[in-house]
Amino acid sequence: MAILVDSATRVICQGITGSAGATHTRGCYAYGTRMVGGVTPGKGGTFFEIEAAPTGGGYDGKGPIKEAKLPIFNTVAEAVKATDANATMIFVPPPFAADAIMEAAEAGIRLVICVTEGIPVVDMTKVKRALQRYPKVRLVGPNCPGLITPEACKIGIMPGYIHKAGDIGILSRSGTLTYEAVWQVTQAGFGQSSCVGIGGDPVKGTDFIDVLELFERDPETKGVVMIGEIGGSAEEEAAAWIKKNMSKPVAAFIAGRTAPPGRRMGHAGAIVSGKSGTAESKVEALRAAGIAVCDSPAEIGATLLKAMKRL
């Protein structure tokens, strides 16, 4: 496998009957992800139907699309017991999302991907503390597009067709900007081992270093693209980690050089507070660690391919 997920990963969706949950459950299933069920409290015992010849929103899979009837459960624990799910994709609305994450952890799911945007920060600080009791659980997100191992497993909202199986790992705090980088790599004729959106919130489950560590250990990954943005100091910490531990080439882009201080740029975590969290500080730290940082978002793919001596 590449990292975190492969074709054997068994996935449920929490919030499967909501509009986003339903759309993306179909989208992931069509891509070839082994979707095994869903959870909506109160709708246990019913089924989520996927038609055989889907058209329109969310369908972008290449493989044969079979019709499916996914069982819906009242609780994650029941879903795990019945389906052996080992990953979950959360689309539960913000006021209930923190609870959904903890329910998944308690039910023994090891990989929790929370796509939901807009969870209060205090809720996430509580989740982070509570997750310390479940050291084997990995939370990705919240406020993230999810993750994908191309042509094997997609858990999230990213368009599947822009990806191609390959050996470049991509990790990012942003959604569409990640697609941009993926697309540049694919257009250049290369593919991705895995792509992980860690999310745009200030308090999140998985940070750059966690994913870098996985890419460094993964024999299928030969080079890494890291996309950061203003706010916090995760990029600076990642730079120091890369310098010390990473043997594979890394290229980076930092979004938000033109962002004014004190303003939240869409993502809750994308804010320059006083003198901290600026793009300049991040670019400087990354360059000092020997990482190829591009100034233009149009050059993300090319910058890595050059660093890998493929261009």
Next chain:
Amino acid sequence: MNIHEHQAKALLKALGVDVLEGRVAFKPEEAEKAYGELGTPVVVVKSQIHAGGRGKGKAVEPGKLDPKKYDSKTGNYSGPGVASDKGVVLCKSAAEAKSAAGKLLGNVLVTKQTGAAGKKVQRVYVEAGCPPEKEFYVSVLLDRGVGLPVMMVSPAGGMDIEDVAEKSPEKILRVHFDPADGLWPHQARRAAFFLGLTGDAFKSGVKLLGNLAKAYVKLDCSLLEINPLALSKDRVFCMDAKLSFDDNALYRHPEVEELRDLAEEDPKEVESRKFDLNYIALDGQIGCLVNGAGLAMATMDVIKLYGKMPANFLDVGGSANKERVTAGFKIILSDPNVKAILVNIFGGIMSCRVIAEGVIAAAKEVNLKVPLVVRLEGNASKEGKEVLKASGLAVTTADGLADAAEKVCAAVK
């Protein structure tokens, strides 16, 4: 979201935090009346704007403000029209309070934090005078690295805390706490000892610090800053108070949402919220309409690389449709500085054809006069480009981010 000092103090007072008596005044006469009601020989008339540095700021008559006379490094304004050379005025009589309020209200306060344009003073806060023996600093904010709130205290009150952190970091104590537990008493004691409090002042300080931590969690703040925190005769109280809130949590605080002062916000940003658009006004010439926050920031950056500046940040989100694109266009065009528009869409799940149709409808509806460059990539991008071409509109299409930026920058002389 930000609120005024007097609102912050009212919220804190309700949660057991000691603040001074005060009255809000929208007219000079109300400030005069407030002096009598407060009953202290000295009152402080404080401009209420959503920016710091008010004490050293200058209130300038709006018509006479010369932005060129503003020094962005020091925040000092040396031009004409100065009605008051401070934004916070000590007054010893009702007449003085009335006169001070008259010089502040309706004028523009220019401070280190407002930029050259300043901010209009629409209300003042008249507060009972209580000369401090000592001033401290305390704030609570999120430590992103740790994922927990942290209380920062310093005996260096009334100063810029970033300067203190740089020059004398030993004067700052950081105490992390779990939002579920609040500040433990031993943590509050440690902070109070660090401030050098003793006796009854120590007890008062411990209580106040604990309550501040509680308030931060209870109100879902993103920043709580008391600078200065003051000591006077065994009483520890907030002389100033700044609260910012986590926008994600506003749904559970209607009482806070009600405090929003639309006059403090850019009207374009107020309008954008109605359509659930993420818009931030900037001062360049190129309007941008993008899907996704990261790509929106990157689009601004690439415009700068090609020599121009973005007029705004605008993320139309993942579910951009005709209505949202039209609303976005209208908001962008209500900024007179906009000389060209760049639409940059990476259609993931969303079809570029739908976006193209939205762009055409919007351009027709707003009778678009400025050059428009559209870059569509991803899902159905080919069809999208064809739709644009067939529309007969003067749209320049672009391939890739660099091409788009180059074309839109070239369209502006």
